[in-house]
Amino acid sequence: GAVVSQHPSWVICKSGTSVKIECRSLDFQATTMFWYRQFPKQSLMLMATSNEGSKATYEQGVEKDKFLINHASLTLSTLTVTSAHPEDSSFYICSARDYRDYQETQYFGPGTRLLVL
Amino acid sequence: AQTVTQSQPEMSVQEAETVTLSCTYDTSESDYYLFWYKQPPSRQMILVIRQEAYKQQNATENRFSVNFQKAAKSFSLKISDSQLGDAAMYFCAYGGGNTPLVFGKGTRLSVIA
Numbered sequence: 001g002a003v004v005s006q007h008p009s010w011v012i013c014k015s016g017t018s019v020k021i022e023c024r025s026l027d028f029q030a031t032t033m034f035w036y037r038q039f040p041k042q043s044l045m046l047m048a049t050s051n052e053g054s055k056a057t058y059e060q061g062v063e064k065d066k067f068l069i070n071h072a073s074l075t076l077s078t079l080t081v082t083s084a085h086p087e088d089s090s091f092y093i094c095s096a097r098d099y100r101d102y103q104e105t106q107y108f109g110p111g112t113r114l115l116v117l
Numbered sequence: 118a119q120t121v122t123q124s125q126p127e128m129s130v131q132e133a134e135t136v137t138l139s140c141t142y143d144t145s146e147s148d149y150y151l152f153w154y155k156q157p158p159s160r161q162m163i164l165v166i167r168q169e170a171y172k173q174q175n176a177t178e179n180r181f182s183v184n185f186q187k188a189a190k191s192f193s194l195k196i197s198d199s200q201l202g203d204a205a206m207y208f209c210a211y212g213g214g215n216t217p218l219v220f221g222k223g224t225r226l227s228v229i230a
Contacts, residue, residue, distance in 0.1 A: 001164055034217050038160070043221065043222045043223050044208070044220050046217050093162065095162070097180070104168070105167055105211065110160075111160050
């Protein structure tokens with residue numbers, strides 16, 4: 001299967017600082033990437049859809065000024081948590097849409113654990 | 118809107134035995150994809166198997182197979198010869214076009230040695 005990387009895997013930051021998380025598709029081009037948040041023992045909660053070269057589409061209830069998404073190339077999307085607070089502590093996962101041979105699959109990065117102190 | 122339901126929050130299976138995880142979904146579309154993802158303790162989401170709705174043949178991947186019943190909107194996952202490494206959270210997901218996946222709430226599978 002295709003590979004999606006995510007960096008960093010772990011980040012601890014102070015309240016009020018900003019944190020950037022990178023999501024890369026390593027062996028395929030992804031015009032569309034997705035960002036999720038996952039709370040312990042729960043399913044994935046979609047935060048936003050990231051399209052290369054255009055503005056991200058945010059899900060209802062997700063603050064777009066808080067969670068800045070940039071998809072500047074076909075292999076890279078970034079999520080920046082601005083002015084992070086303890087309630088932003090969570091597990092963030094990205095996925096990239098792979099569409100080849102008329103087949104569609106989404107592959108996931110390994111996730112980023114964010115702890116805001 | 119599409120929905121995915123996994124009615125079994127937890128399941129357990131003896132090592133080397135077979136277990137079936139249930140998933141039902143609701144959609145008005147005729148062309149779509151269905152997936153099973155595995156999330157082990159590392160929390161990396163791993164694709165287990167995929168099924169295109171237009172294919173009548175059930176997908177198989179080694180010890181993993183699905184029972185896809187399009188009319189009933191059912192998509193169950195069968196794991197044969199269960200191994201300790203199969204212990205994980207399993208998510209059923211619906212997808213179609215350039216849209217985000219819709220996930221079920223997951224089934225936690227325990228494998229008993």
